[in-house]
Amino acid sequence: VVEIGTGTGVSGVWLLRGMRPDGVLTTVDVETEHQRLARQTFTEAGFPNQRARTIPGPALEVLPRLTDGAYDLVFCDGDKREYVAYLAEARRLLRPGGVVVFDNALWHDRVADPSVRDEETLAVRELLTTVAEDEDLLRVLLPVGDGLLLARTREH
Numbered sequence: 792v793v794e795i796g797t798g799t800g801v802s803g804v805w806l807l808r809g810m811r812p813d814g815v816l817t818t819v820d821v822e823t824e825h826q827r828l829a830r831q832t833f834t835e836a837g838f839p840n841q842r843a844r845t846i847p848g849p850a851l852e853v854l855p856r857l858t859d860g861a862y863d864l865v866f867c868d869g870d871k872r873e874y875v876a877y878l879a880e881a882r883r884l885l886r887p888g889g890v891v892v893f894d895n896a897l898w899h900d901r902v903a904d905p906s907v908r909d910e911e912t913l914a915v916r917e918l919l920t921t922v923a924e925d926e927d928l929l930r931v932l933l934p935v936g937d938g939l940l941l942a943r944t945r946e947h
């Protein structure tokens with residue numbers, strides 16, 4: 792699994808819990824202090840160090856260094872304005888059948904309100920349109936929390 796936006800490790804713990812016992816979480820964040828706290832969260836939740844690889848840096852600089860086609864899931868929770876770019880990176884990183892997930896796909900109900908036109912809302916809206924218009928992608932939008940968009944490549 793690749794996670795964009797480690798934060799303090801809350802989502803990371805849930806991802807680790809859902810993975811195989813030998814699965815590794817590769818998690819990227821621009822803030823090293825967040826990643827320090829996340830490592831603490833993972834340890835307190837009982838996960839050994841080698842289950843999580845924290846990589847500091849801006850996602851769009853780190854992701855190109857990760858191996859193509861090597862991951863089952865990419866979870867995006869970084870900078871909303873970069874969501875369309877994360878989609879492109881995720882498609883390269885995922886193995887066939889792998890799934891990309893975007894948190895905040897409803898963006899506090901702003902996405903559905905056409906009068907809201909700030910940069911982040913426009914970017915999340917653009918992501919939804921990009922995924923919907925791509926015939927190679929199957930998608931589902933789960934109305935849980937702030938909205939989770941899941942997409943995977945269609946098998947031909």
Ligand SMILES: C[S@@+](CC[C@H](N)C(=O)[O-])C[C@H]1O[C@@H](n2cnc3c(N)ncnc32)[C@H](O)[C@@H]1O
Nearest residue numbers: 796797798801802820821822849850868869870
């Ligand atoms: C909403 S928080 C992530 C929360 C975390 N996924 C969780 O649920 O516990 C967003 C995180 O993305 C990081 N971030 C923002 N822009 C980024 C970027 N361009 N590249 C990497 N990380 C970024 C922030 O430092 C912050 O920790």
